[in-house]
Amino acid sequence: MLIVMDKQARQEQVDEVVAVVESLGYQAKVIPGADRVAIGVVGNQGYIDDTAVSRLTGVSHVIHVTKPYKLVSRGFHPEDTVVSVGELRIGGDQPPVIIAGPCSVESEEQIFATAQAVKKAGAVMLRGGAFKPRTGPHNFQGLGETGLRLLSEAGREAGLPVVTEVMRIGQLELVSRYADVLQIGARNMQNFDLLKEVGLLDKPVLLKRGMCASIDEFLAAAEYILVAGNQQVILCERGIRTFETATRNTMDLAVVPLIKEQSHLPIIVDPSHATGKSSLVPPMAAAGIVVGAHGVMVEVHPRPETALSDGLQSLDFAAFAAMMRSLEGYLPASG
């Protein structure tokens, strides 16, 4: 942490800052400048809360050199984390995985047909929502436990592990009985109590980036899970909210190589939610793989035009199979 003093700061004000820093157990290094003084704070192991010094008289502003997370950082843990879901491996040098399925589980017929179709085309995990976070209470909210059971059975029949969203702490036990991977949705990325609870489980977690979460906040959210004890976290970029409304969100692909520099955790992309438009999903899925994502999650539905949610961004079986063929060129030979 660096404390920058006002140009007019007096020596006694500098002294007081030094005293407060030292009273907090750190060392203070005074750095004289041409027109103002700065004070470096050293000796800290992690992030320092700056409120004790920011308001002292004569202080202009405070600059943080360190980050609000540690366990998720590559500096702390240089080797890639590889998450295991049954036989499946996600992260590190493993070939990218394709996760596919409907936004919501709607019926037995729908989810079983989708499971078979995505498996045949090359997907290695099945997705499907049973509890749906919808903007308004008048929209379809998911099938609940019935949806979980159908998803699980469809996955087992097709030989695919399944991922599904958990929205509240009270659902954790139930959802964990059926799901191989627990998804934390974008709207819950900073539902810190839910993060703490999934951190206590021995089950992989797919953490989606919040719609307006910075990279630092995204990694700090993952930190909550790791601090609680669960290291099996997969990050997921799913688009951020910007001024542009021509797409549902703006897919921030540069975060993939950037997060791989800063963190050891695997990161996948979700081009369906990021773009909101089915014609944009295959090119953005390919782009995700090319920038180094460890996987791609795509929405697939037998008849998107009748889907109860997210139909506009879902691929039908033929479009998904075509996308999988088009991705071959971007996957390692063993992929």
Next chain:
Amino acid sequence: MLIVMDKQARQEQVDEVVAVVESLGYQAKVIPGADRVAIGVVGNQGYIDDTAVSRLTGVSHVIHVTKPYKLVSRGFHPEDTVVSVGELRIGGDQPPVIIAGPCSVESEEQIFATAQAVKKAGAVMLRGGAFKPRTGPHNFQGLGETGLRLLSEAGREAGLPVVTEVMRIGQLELVSRYADVLQIGARNMQNFDLLKEVGLLDKPVLLKRGMCASIDEFLAAAEYILVAGNQQVILCERGIRTFETATRNTMDLAVVPLIKEQSHLPIIVDPSHATGKSSLVPPMAAAGIVVGAHGVMVEVHPRPETALSDGLQSLDFAAFAAMMRSLEGYLPASG
């Protein structure tokens, strides 16, 4: 809902859209245009999920005329809602209320001193966090139940009702025992399960706007609470996230008169979180009252430079008292 067809759409495609709309129980009105056809959907009582028609061949795009909420709208409920907290009235033509207190309850001495000081200066409700949502797990997370108890006792001694944040469903019973108003924080605005649960209680709710929530999403979040049965909702604008980093958030004051046009619920403003800088709080508080807010919530701390959270944006007692005097000119004589 209006369905706009492609310029090249054929008559049979138009017919299919009409058939699908009618199969959903609505009426379809074909509107021929110079270069394309549109189809109006009528007969609906509320929001229509557009996925069934958006993906039909020949459809260009769909435009929604109605909103994803109903109970919170002024169209549905023209009279202002006035929320009662003990003797206090918030909303409608009532004079604006001032809610003040520390970001976090830190100690008995801190919260009791603050309660007395803000009461003396004219505040009518005491705020203070016992469970704190912090970006990273290494930051101070609040005193928990001890904090709740201290807040409640300090409020009672000063004759002020208290508002505090609830972060998870499992805390609802506990927090409700101590709080007069339950606060849902910005990060939980779309924690829909939490909204549904507070909707079942008979206790006023202060709902903060999410950092990147549109007005429609904000009102739709409130709709979750009203649908569940609780009509006592106070909205709170607390700044949105934009590209500008000179302030902590961007205070979106125009939503106050705009939401008063669209909804009957009371709306207050929080200039402390919106600006993140104590010198900007008094002018933005005054601005909030001038645009018609039903109240202002402000962070006050005995010694902001030592606060465990949000010290930069907190006023000390003298600054708060000065702000209250400066607001007098903007308050009704009876205020």
Next chain:
Amino acid sequence: MLIVMDKQARQEQVDEVVAVVESLGYQAKVIPGADRVAIGVVGNQGYIDDTAVSRLTGVSHVIHVTKPYKLVSRGFHPEDTVVSVGELRIGGDQPPVIIAGPCSVESEEQIFATAQAVKKAGAVMLRGGAFKPRTGPHNFQGLGETGLRLLSEAGREAGLPVVTEVMRIGQLELVSRYADVLQIGARNMQNFDLLKEVGLLDKPVLLKRGMCASIDEFLAAAEYILVAGNQQVILCERGIRTFETATRNTMDLAVVPLIKEQSHLPIIVDPSHATGKSSLVPPMAAAGIVVGAHGVMVEVHPRPETALSDGLQSLDFAAFAAMMRSLEGYLPASG
């Protein structure tokens, strides 16, 4: 400037950074830390381009302590600048001024009637566009020199100085013949060549904030004008672009007190463009005055429903007169 080294940086890398800094004519102060070293750069008079050091091996990142502007800053020029437009004074402790008129000059009748009406209601300057920046080339582009002449004559008849936008360097001489204040529009805020040219004139400039300009960029744009020699600059907040689409832009009122802390230049607000909705203009105009703006610019049109541009956000004469009466309570007695 502070140069933060990688945790793994070796001593020789630190030495190289020090050598480069000194080769640029500055002093380097090494600040040892618990887990990494930082290097303070001192001796500079202004902003330092960091590219020479940012890329050196072992450098993690660079933090700027100083700003990309100087002449506009209060540190450099502590006294308020008061801009004179004829008898009118804008800035400092002068009462806030009201500038009003149509978005575009459309006809002799329109602009003369408007000039009389806004004068009568209390406006002290007349606005009106003759050259209009429109998103697409198929929209009305303004009356050109005819518009300038009509504006100028209407202002003279009503006893009001006039402000109008100049869009290109080639128009400067023409527009200067008619205008008392030259407006630089939001889309041209970073048209640096235009800024340099108006900086050579002896005529007040009204500089509007760009739709996505940070405060630093806004002040740096004004710096271009001051550096060229023209100190008569009035800043204007007119809303920024955010994710929220319920209003045309998001009015960033907190910049008014913030810029008054950082700069000596006067700043006014434009609630018409900021909100895009006439019902929101009067409350946001009042809020602008309350937070300390030196003036308010408002769009007024005899019949907004027939306006060739911006009709939705324009007030008619009655609404403007009503707004002026409502503002009286917020203006100094002498205002």
Next chain:
Amino acid sequence: MLIVMDKQARQEQVDEVVAVVESLGYQAKVIPGADRVAIGVVGNQGYIDDTAVSRLTGVSHVIHVTKPYKLVSRGFHPEDTVVSVGELRIGGDQPPVIIAGPCSVESEEQIFATAQAVKKAGAVMLRGGAFKPRTGPHNFQGLGETGLRLLSEAGREAGLPVVTEVMRIGQLELVSRYADVLQIGARNMQNFDLLKEVGLLDKPVLLKRGMCASIDEFLAAAEYILVAGNQQVILCERGIRTFETATRNTMDLAVVPLIKEQSHLPIIVDPSHATGKSSLVPPMAAAGIVVGAHGVMVEVHPRPETALSDGLQSLDFAAFAAMMRSLEGYLPASG
């Protein structure tokens, strides 16, 4: 255009809207709804200015079905436009082109060495700025005509056409003498007068997307050039401004396939400005090609650590050559 009436609108208000629409020369179709009436406007050839009707009593809001541009749209011109720069072809099914060079021309040695290096590695056009738009006036502003001459000579010697930015109308003749392609920078995307003037030339134009320009505004800016007569326009996505500050901008890659759906103009990407970080440039360049961009523009400098501008995002010769090899897998065999 669709005019949505208030729920309480009376028949006479509907009649007035119809009358106004017809007085403007269009047809009005009344669409009765369950709780409100809408009025479709037909018979228009292009965009309709809505101000005449939006303000009529009883009108709730207006929805536009058509766009503020026409000539750039694929609906109007279905075949891909291929822009010719000497022998080079950009657009349609042509293999993607790589454009490379320094941010600024700094010296004869620098630009000649760069031209040779990028040519050898496979670039087909040389970039380099002679007039630089910089945030503040105290930064390096470019070499001016000397820079143009050096750029042109370096390109000729290497056998590469050159592209460089023009910032003002008065520079057009000068820059055109040296440049094969005229670049309009992001800050000037809505400098409409400059667009009109380059529209009168017979020279290809590279139009960069504004930092906060929507896709519609981007295409409408191109429309200004096409309307004036110049069809040789290349669009360039260079990142948009969002809340995320970990990268310089947020690269909006989904606009590439989206714009290819909506427009016939070629579109390239600039990962250097989009990310601001050299390590992110190669993966994002590859992603650009994979989503269908007609080219990639990259900043290359002999010694980025000494560059006078944009050094952080520039590749050195070795990194550029490595990137070109890594792109081979994504380019057509003939590329």
